[in-house]
Amino acid sequence: MTQGRPTQGRPTETNPAPARGPLNRRLAAFGTTIFAEMSALAQRTGSINLGQGFPDTDGPEEIREAAVRALRAGHGNQYPPGPGVPELRDAVAAHQERFYGLTWSPETEVLVTTGATEAIAASLLALLEPDDEVIAFEPYYDSYAACIAMAGAKRVPLTLRAPDFRPDLDELRTLITPRTRLLLLNTPHNPTGTVLTPDELSGIAALAVEHDLLVVTDEVYEHLVFTGAHHPIAALPGMRERTVSISSSGKTFSYTGWKIGWVTGDAPLVAAVRAAKQYLTFVSGGPFQYAIAEALALPDAFFTGFREDMRRKRDLLAEGLRTAGFRVYEPEGTYFITTDISPFGDEDAYAFCRALPERCGVAAVPNSVFYDDPEAGRSQVRFTFCKREEVLRKAVERLCDM
Numbered sequence: 001m002t003q004g005r006p007t008q009g010r011p012t013e014t015n016p017a018p019a020r021g022p023l024n025r026r027l028a029a030f031g032t033t034i035f036a037e038m039s040a041l042a043q044r045t046g047s048i049n050l051g052q053g054f055p056d057t058d059g060p061e062e063i064r065e066a067a068v069r070a071l072r073a074g075h076g077n078q079y080p081p082g083p084g085v086p087e088l089r090d091a092v093a094a095h096q097e098r099f100y101g102l103t104w105s106p107e108t109e110v111l112v113t114t115g116a117t118e119a120i121a122a123s124l125l126a127l128l129e130p131d132d133e134v135i136a137f138e139p140y141y142d143s144y145a146a147c148i149a150m151a152g153a154k155r156v157p158l159t160l161r162a163p164d165f166r167p168d169l170d171e172l173r174t175l176i177t178p179r180t181r182l183l184l185l186n187t188p189h190n191p192t193g194t195v196l197t198p199d200e201l202s203g204i205a206a207l208a209v210e211h212d213l214l215v216v217t218d219e220v221y222e223h224l225v226f227t228g229a230h231h232p233i234a235a236l237p238g239m240r241e242r243t244v245s246i247s248s249s250g251k252t253f254s255y256t257g258w259k260i261g262w263v264t265g266d267a268p269l270v271a272a273v274r275a276a277k278q279y280l281t282f283v284s285g286g287p288f289q290y291a292i293a294e295a296l297a298l299p300d301a302f303f304t305g306f307r308e309d310m311r312r313k314r315d316l317l318a319e320g321l322r323t324a325g326f327r328v329y330e331p332e333g334t335y336f337i338t339t340d341i342s343p344f345g346d347e348d349a350y351a352f353c354r355a356l357p358e359r360c361g362v363a364a365v366p367n368s369v370f371y372d373d374p375e376a377g378r379s380q381v382r383f384t385f386c387k388r389e390e391v392l393r394k395a396v397e398r399l400c401d402m
């Protein structure tokens, strides 16, 4: 389980080998996240941090003001209701109906969580039994592997391979066993930028129905799709009763520090997730919940404007990375670009990323640590473009001079 996760698995400066062996066997492979490691390195060297995906400007002013108003008015300063404040549950349900035609009961089919991170943890802890198998795309978002391990389950990777990073549904079929309990999806996909097509989603849904599998789908980049459109798998025939959909305000509204996320799904599934969630954080972010309720009701122009702004930034960074000599895999969604460093005669993404800040004052993240198959992502490096244009230009200049 640990091979292919060099930073998490192997003792490093920031992740020393414990003298008496791992304190927790399930989590022995998960020391410091790669984001913490590379962000610390960026800070130490004064580098531009294109490693961790957080915007360097805050989201809409009126939404920040809404949070201030809620704080001042005493809305949410004490424990909010376990499932989330009614205003936000209504807003989440209205948003799902407005963009996707999905109807959920705000009372029983919406659950507010501490970001998508807690939604993922609570869903996996709630729905998995020890030794269940979970099929997830790799490269995967790092918390997936840790949460599957915390649940005592086993992850089975479906590898998305360069250059196009499409899931191979024939391969998916061969990975399904009698122990398979759940498919963990992520579309738009971090870090590759793959957006699942209607055909791919139908194929996956058909397998889920045929084998009676649960689906947990992480859709935090639902509003950052540049090619095609976002389609929630929950809307497909036979999927409503087996799908837990996860999203969050962090990426869409550029307030990643507020940690307001949510789960939608059929009432029994949401009840199961709530049972786990109430013993993780119980509740969080009271006043922010009111502000995000307002954010979700922003007019279409906000969502389109945000996407088009990010598209310009993607194009700027993609062009710059190409000029600097990287092989660029153009993302269909998210705010990340995956590149390949082979044109530099280099193959080891992790070593490349550890050296990059010293070399030219830019930090990035190696995709290799998000794969179990050490060869599949060996030479891939991820950059984020959710930064101001002048910052992206400066980073490109530095990379071109390297």
Ligand SMILES: *Cc1c(COP(=O)(O)O)cnc(C)c1O
Pocket: 114, 115, 116, 117, 118, 141, 186, 190, 218, 220, 248, 249, 250, 251, 256, 259, 260, 261
């Ligand atoms: C950022 C991110 C998350 C975490 O979202 P939070 O709301 O900040 O907890 C989950 N999944 C993916 C794919 C992400 O990129």
